[in-house]
Amino acid sequence: MLRILTLSTLFPDASRPNFGVFVEQQTRGIARRDDLDVRVVAPVGLPPWPLTLHPHYRARAHLPRHEQWRGLDVIRPRFLNLPGTGGRFHPRMIAAALASKLERLRAEFPFDLIAAEFFYPDGPAAMRLAERFDVPFSIKARGSDVHYWANNPKTQDMCLAAGRAAGGLLTVSDAMKRDLVTLGLDEARIERSLTGVDQARFHPRDRAAAKAKFGVSGPFVVALGSLTPNKDHSMVIDAVAKLPDVTLWIVGQGFEQPMLEAKIAEHGIGDRVRLTGPVPHADMPELLAAADAMALASRSEGLANAWVESLASGTPIVIPDVGGAREVMREGAGFIVERNADAFAVGIAAVLAEPPETESVVAAARPFTWPANAEHLSDFYHRLVAAHRGQRVSHL
Incomplete structure (x- = not known):
């Protein structure tokens, strides 16, 4: 030993x-x-x-x-x-x-x-x-x-x-x-x-029931990561501002919170975009399973755990071509998009318009x-x- x-x-x-x-x-x-x-x-x-x-x-x-x-x-x-x-x-x-x-x-x-x-x-x-x-x-x-x-x-x-x-x-x-x-x-x-990823905890659930538990209805997008420049949540906020009726929760904490709050107010979307602060990891599986998509606009990554946990939960991802993105993404698991707000809006809209098969999403996480x-x-x-x-x- x-x-x-x-x-x-x-x-x-x-x-x-x-x-x-x-x-x-x-x-x-x-x-x-x-x-x-x-x-x-x-x-x-x-x-x-x-x-x-x-x-x-x-x-x-x-x-x-x-x-x-x-x-x-x-x-x-x-x-x-x-x-x-x-x-x-x-x-x-x-x-x-x-x-x-x-x-x-x-x-x-x-x-x-x-x-x-x-x-x-x-x-x-x-x-x-x-x-x-x-x-x-x-x-x-x-x-x-x-x-x-x-x-x-x-x-x-x-x-x-x-x-x-x-x-x-x-x-x-x-x-x-x-x-x-x-x-x-x-x-x-x-x-x-x-x-x-603990696939016994992160797995697909009844999405409608999970949304109801969190008090969300309609299209729901989650972004996971610290509120820091590298995660660039402001880009996802700009993207969701172009998508009426889409609810966005940004989960994390960090020194960019005041800037992000100002960005939300500037767009006038405070009724559907929320900075949740940190969420206990024990509650993350159900939150991810409630979301229709997870969008993360990182400037750089190695291979984000948030990507894999989302996929295991049956939630497609919209991410830029950074780090190991191409090592994770599979056909039917979401989209790799250009790192700008317009491209993110198009990618999120595509996932919401034609949700991928849950099995295709989960399959991308199986090696992990x-x-x-x-x-x-x-x-x-x-x-x-x-x-x-x-x-x-x-x-x-």
């Missing part, structure tokens, strides 16, 4: 239950296997006191430092988040905060590998820690962790150094793999690791399962650990 230390700066907690929920789902999947034992380290970045008293940080400052989270053993060490530094010190601060804690943890859990779940800051932090403890490490590339941090002059060198030092790299799509190769990383050391994801990860981790042990023997 291999002992895997999952390192993730995005991981759900009581104050942010949807924060990195896909990492939690993946980790629970590998934890179910008989050949892997897993512990989670989810560092929490906090600014110096008294900034921790700010409402943005207050709840995080009071999170337990060690807890059982939905069946997973999770350690939540604090690291120093210096405001105004653009995150460029995060890997160093994380490694410094974890070093002594992992020394103690190794006495009871002698981990064989560190699995960094985001390219930055997790990857460079894992590189420092792996060297200290003489274990291999892997890094998973998911989207903005590469598109932003690996192209940011302040953090690019750290991302590339970690990518070159890692025992192996994972991506959520072939498109992400190509992005890493373009950055100069070795293609032979990069593998695609398809995300999963957590057991398949866990099986590949187990094989990948075993290979990395075996290679590292072989290198150690050859150096003796």
